[in-house]
Amino acid sequence: MKFSFDHNNINVLDLEKSVKFYKEALGFVETRRFNATDDSFTLIFLGDETTNHKLELTCLKDRTEGYNLGENEFHLAVVTDDFEEAYLHHKKMRCICFENKPMGIYFIMDPDGYWIEIIPRK
Structure with missing residues (x-):
């Protein structure tokens, strides 16, 4: 039996704001959209x-409060082919929340x- 990754899920309050962020910050593009038949x-x-x-x-339509992320000890990770350019881009976006320079x-x-x-890609 073999398993492979397919996707990760996160819940968001403002779908369009999140889509815009992931496109601007990481270049991610929408590949599929599903709307519940009851629009929930x-x-x-x-x-x-x-x-x-x-x-x-x-995006749960009736959700109005932010999600409790606990101590936020989980995260996504992405590799970039141009770490310096990515850093400058994210600095300009003001979305950098933590730096670990010794780890790079x-x-x-x-x-x-x-x-x-x-x-950084190694």
């Missing part, structure tokens, strides 16, 4: 146009408070 939720799948792995954004990585935060680790 919408799913948008984002891809990096390189791998098959997707990020699923779920940093984190950005999306509109809902989720952290994304930025790693």
